[in-house]
Amino acid sequence: MPLHTGPGTPEERPRSMNPFYGEANPVVEMTEAPPRHRLPAGPMLPTTAYQLVHDELMLDGNSRLNLATFVTTWMEPQAGVLMNECRDKNMIDKDEYPRTAELERRCVAMLAHLWNAPHPEAAVGCSTTGSSEACMLAGMALKRRWARRNADRYPSGNVRPNLVMGVNVQVCWEKFCNFWEVEARQVPMEGDRFHIDPQAAADLCDENTIGVVGILGSTFDGSYEPIAELCAALDALQERTGLDVPVHVDGASGAMIAPFLDEDLVWDFRLPRVASINTSGHKYGLVYPGVGWALWRDEEALPEELVFRVNYLGGDMPTFALNFSRPGAQVAAQYYTFLRLGREGYRAVQQTTRNVARGLAERVESLGDFRLLTRGDELPVFAFTTAPDVEAYDVFDVSRRLREYGWLVPAYTFPANRQDLSVLRIVCRNGFSTDLADLFLEDLTRLLPELRRQPHPLTRDKEAATSFHH
Numbered sequence: 001m002p003l004h005t006g007p008g009t010p011e012e013r014p015r016s017m018n019p020f021y022g023e024a025n026p027v028v029e030m031t032e033a034p035p036r037h038r039l040p041a042g043p044m045l046p047t048t049a050y051q052l053v054h055d056e057l058m059l060d061g062n063s064r065l066n067l068a069t070f071v072t073t074w075m076e077p078q079a080g081v082l083m084n085e086c087r088d089k090n091m092i093d094k095d096e097y098p099r100t101a102e103l104e105r106r107c108v109a110m111l112a113h114l115w116n117a118p119h120p121e122a123a124v125g126c127s128t129t130g131s132s133e134a135c136m137l138a139g140m141a142l143k144r145r146w147a148r149r150n151a152d153r154y155p156s157g158n159v160r161p162n163l164v165m166g167v168n169v170q171v172c173w174e175k176f177c178n179f180w181e182v183e184a185r186q187v188p189m190e191g192d193r194f195h196i197d198p199q200a201a202a203d204l205c206d207e208n209t210i211g212v213v214g215i216l217g218s219t220f221d222g223s224y225e226p227i228a229e230l231c232a233a234l235d236a237l238q239e240r241t242g243l244d245v246p247v248h249v250d251g252a253s254g255a256m257i258a259p260f261l262d263e264d265l266v267w268d269f270r271l272p273r274v275a276s277i278n279t280s281g282h283k284y285g286l287v288y289p290g291v292g293w294a295l296w297r298d299e300e301a302l303p304e305e306l307v308f309r310v311n312y313l314g315g316d317m318p319t320f321a322l323n324f325s326r327p328g329a330q331v332a333a334q335y336y337t338f339l340r341l342g343r344e345g346y347r348a349v350q351q352t353t354r355n356v357a358r359g360l361a362e363r364v365e366s367l368g369d370f371r372l373l374t375r376g377d378e379l380p381v382f383a384f385t386t387a388p389d390v391e392a393y394d395v396f397d398v399s400r401r402l403r404e405y406g407w408l409v410p411a412y413t414f415p416a417n418r419q420d421l422s423v424l425r426i427v428c429r430n431g432f433s434t435d436l437a438d439l440f441l442e443d444l445t446r447l448l449p450e451l452r453r454q455p456h457p458l459t460r461d462k463e464a465a466t467s468f469h470h
């Protein structure tokens with residue numbers, strides 16, 4: 001499908017409108033609905049325009065029933081008020097909105113502490129539109145550092161930089177490699193290992209490797225990749241060969257879970273090899289969509305020539321971003337949430353979510369028809385497949401039938417070398433309560449007798465059956 005083309009069909013039929021929307025005079029003000037794919041010839045009343053857009057959006061899904069997305073779908077009313085107050089603020093206008101700029105700096109400082117930067121005051125970082133932009137920035141920094149070290153052979157020589165990762169990376173890393181012309185070297189899945197293998201990753205490294213990406217945690221099954229073991233394998237590689245390969249941790253979800261629930265897990269700047277970390281403020285950072293964070297251990301990890309400067313209170317302020325203008329409301333909301341919850345508050349929220357995930361995973365398992373791949377004890381996310389003796393239906397049937405009850409649960413096939421395995425995945429978020437989990441399980445239980453009576457799996461269009469979200 002091409003990107004956002006018009007309908008390409010003959011001129012639309014005139015459609016009629018609800019006469020009530022013609023405000024003062026329902027008879028004459030609106031005899032015909034406005035066109036949908038070209039700019040209407042003239043204006044209409046704001047109330048009418050509002051009602052039209054509002055009505056159409058009613059058909060969007062109910063985000064609270066969406067068990068596919070990692071992104072925050074509920075915040076407190078106070079956060080909503082604050083975001084409304086900030087909706088005119090442009091993140092890039094540091095001079096005009098110095099307080100918003102200051103809140104961004106405080107958030108970076110708080111994250112540097114949270115992620116155990118050895119010298120938090122030396123860590124550098126920025127807000128972004130999400131983890132995707134943060135990963136682009138981190139990848140660019142890795143590539144530029146490598147290019148600097150190899151200035152004698154790149155770009156003049158016939159060499160191509162590469163980035164090593166598990167095959168389970170989120171699509172943003174494939175984008176990075178495509179957009180920035182870096183070879184993606186992917187460690188495949190094997191057997192019951194559904195994410196990176198430290199030794200296999202180290203074996204893929206050579207003198208053109210700009211870095212290795214470790215994921216905390218994987219979108220495919222919610223598991224944490226073994227970051228410390230990955231660093232150890234790269235330490236051994238350095239001892240053997242002299243190659244010093246930095247690690248970036250894609251903590252889109254886990255960088256806001258592990259610091260609160262898995263304090264003993266060493267995955268962050270405590271590992272000297274970890275050069276940078278990203279997270280999505282709008283996932284387990286608990287903010288509405290539109291904010292991510294990228295942090296580097298120190299200034300050395302972020303080549304200075306990538307940083308631009310904008311005007312700030314008569315001086316200048318460094319910025320690193322792909323966008324120029326960008327809303328400030330999400331950054332204010334992130335600061336609000338940090339302030340509102342503190343460490344203990346975050347721990348309580350994330351622990352509750354993990355409890356819901358673990359409880360639901362156990363109960364799905366006890367239905368007998370399913371085999372769990374993960375149990376919700378790392379990210380509050382679990383993946384499961386049908387038990388070996390289930391032949392009447394498959395995961396795509398389950399996903400399609402759950403939609404009848406409004407639940408969005410994606411089903412998808414794993415990548416190399418486990419293309420034989422298809423799974424369902426449930427992402428628990430704050431707002432998916434024990435009550436909702438009970439209702440979900442009731443609906444799933446009610447479906448099972450019908451599914452078991454199928455002659456064979458019935459979903460032909462697997463893509464349409466599921467809502468695929470990585």
Ligand SMILES: *Cc1c(COP(=O)(O)O)cnc(C)c1O
Pocket residue numbers: 070129130131132133135170172215216217218219250251252253280292470
């Ligand atoms: C969600 C996710 C991303 C992309 O993050 P956005 O904030 O949606 O841009 C990247 N990596 C991982 C591991 C993710 O889970």
